[in-house]
Amino acid sequence: METLIIVMIIFGLLVSIHEFGHLIVAKRSGILCREYAIGFGPKIFAIKKGETVYTVRLLPIGGYVRMAGEDPESFEIKPGQSIGFYLNDYGRVYRIVSDHLEKYPDAHFMTVEQCDFEDQLFLSGYEDEDGPLLRYAIERDATYVVDNQDFQIAPRDRQFASQSLPARFLTIFAGPFMNLVLAVLIFVIYFSIQGVPSNAPLLGKVIHGYPAEKSGLMQGDRIVAIDGKTTGSWRDIVSYVSKHPKEQIQLTVIRDENQRQINLVTGQRKGENGKLEGVIGVYQPTRHSFIESVSAGFSQTYYWIKMELTGLKMLVTGGFDLNKLAGPVGIYNATGEVVAQGLFFVLNWTAFLSVNLAVINLLPLPALDGGRLLFLIIEALRGKPVEPQKEALVHFIGFAFLMLLMLLVTWNDLQNLFSR
Template sequence: MTIIATIIVLGVLIFVHELGHFWAAKSVGVRVERFSIGLGPRVAGFERGGTEYILAAIPLGGYVKMGGMDDEVMEKIEGGASAGEGDDGTARPPRTPSPSDYDSKPVWARAWVISAGVIMNMAFAFFAYFLIALGWGTPVPDTLELGQVRSEMMAPGMQAFEEIPVGAELTRIGDRDLRHWGDVRDALRSQEPGTSVEVAYRNPEGSVMIDLPGDPEAVDRSVRALGYFIAPVIAGVLPGSPADRGGIQEGDRVLAVDDTPIRLWDEFTAMIRDRPETETRLTLERGGSEVVRTVTPNLVRGEDIDTGETITIGQIGASPVPSGTAYVPVGPMEAIQSGYEDTVWVTGLILGFLRDLFTGQMSPRNLGSIVTIGEASGQAAAQGIPVFLGFMAFFSVNLAILNLLPIPVLDGGHLVFLGIEAIRGRPVSVEQRMRWSQVGFVVLIGIMALALGNDFLRLFGL
């Protein structure tokens, strides 16, 4: 399953990316000589319409070879003859420029061709999230257990939710029976503003009356202040993170932070957020026994979800056991909105990761290679089509953003060259592009080696 899922993820997303370059090149009259899925020597393929379509030996990328586009660089990617040589090793005669060459097109046309791969990856992510919402619905936690209630955000009459014991299961709001957390939100929003409604729960059995405010926006704010129950149990630890260095293990249950008892994951993360770069003592339950470990949360700059202001928080690199997922059916317009919002959210998440990585707020040990991609692909595939599609959308955005990094041989590097050409009125010389492309290859190989090393260290528990 893992191998098949990995092949599907890489194959589809590389194809989508290169298809963007291909279509854009055709749209501005650039001759496409080769469309390759994979790098290195050809394994299989066919020719049609003057373009050779091939499957290459190394499934870690792909390329579209356009007429006149840095032939020397492309030969290195293809794994063919040395730059400036023919297939028999003899010097190649100078090539006569053609109007259909990539280099003969204006800067805007070349920028469009280079950008189209990234645009296609972002479009794929939007379409995948849209399809998930339209075909299955929007995902909501498949739980009804009440967690943290942020009463300071709630309308006064709705603060009665605080009277419900933590972990109790909500069963009914008014005359509406509840099935999942999405029903909690919808049931409250569907009530007549300014009225009172009963909220029933069990384990333990009981009910409370809440008074809804007359302002629907106040109801929405109050709904967002309701948290569902997540047990303070560690499900994952990032390699190289404070949790990893502090000896935190998967399966540990957090009992206390600096002697303050912990019942919920939200309580745990709130205390960690308040302790950036502060030595913090954790009391854990591990295998039926209590153990104490010390961690020092990293200082991370984040955005306050209520005010939008930049704040400084602590993070230790640990994740909880996730709740199950239910899907709430939506219409086409809501699905479009969901596709857009999910794509924007994932983009922000990945940009935040890169920012933290480059500013030293996150360890390079968090980088993963094809091994991590394979594991994640297999796990997503095992959870069903919507989860697998969601993972592909996430990875597609990841691929788009990474391709925009200003590293020669990546799309971002080509755009930098085009920007320089647009500013000074003449292109960067082939020799300089070759030199910088070689540097880019070294950088990429170094990043891939680091990521692969991280995965091997993780697999061997180092």
């Protein structure tokens, strides 16, 4: 249960920050944002602030910002249709009702002749069968009622498609960008608390039960030589020890300005290449500096971006083991293992997942932010946008493919889980 709660918190954070990036830039660009949603499926919570409804939905597998003009408007009035409407003190329409008119006895009623909710913003028709043709201006922030809920109309200049190309590009790019910002912030917090790794030839925290502790080594000891060979950095210590598994070595140590010799037998572990390597059981030394923590936050984020891109390249070229590809189940299990190691490992894991979400979303694939950015780049090169119907079809096919891939990866996760 603890793992499930932490997984929901982590993914809720990553998705909410991602969608907040889209939301804030869209609003700054003048785009009407109807809904900011975390999750998919039925609503379990909703609150409206300003123009936007903020919702939490049942299935915590993503989120979205519903911007006016991205999808066809759900509200349409045809000539000859009977509607109800409300006028403000200036004689302008501020609310329109198109069904269940009997529930609104205080409204004005009209048989519509013409209407325009996007450009000219007017409504004309007959309130009486034999009466004159009446025309009313519609307020830019007028609402229409669907299923007893008010939705704001979207004049043309408030719709996504009517914005400039740079504004649309930045609106889409802002989601992945905010995930990178989040990763940097988490890494900065992590390094501010834990300290920034140092390459000085010092010992960090000594691990209980390992050779370093058993031999009397302490955190802060300076190692100036191993077996008579000078060590000038942490890398020198790691390099020498790793080459001597299960061997006795002599460390020349300076502690409290006093030099001493300490002999110990190294431990061993299997390295990434499968070969045994020596260990003594100490962490890398760290130093505390806010400026260095900020620098390390950027450096660590950049490192994981490079690792993600390297992994994707190997996936395309065939150098990646597909059995290592993880989906929701695999990420859940990995999160459980990270949770067991403590808060700081959870921080690192969250930052890594945030980078992962950003990089994956920027891939030029349909249904992802990168796919939408690709269409905007094509528009810039062509001088005109791709037909909305064709773009929508490509994104639909891409989404179906991603769902299929998700099922396959989940199946792979389950096979790996039960084969343990």
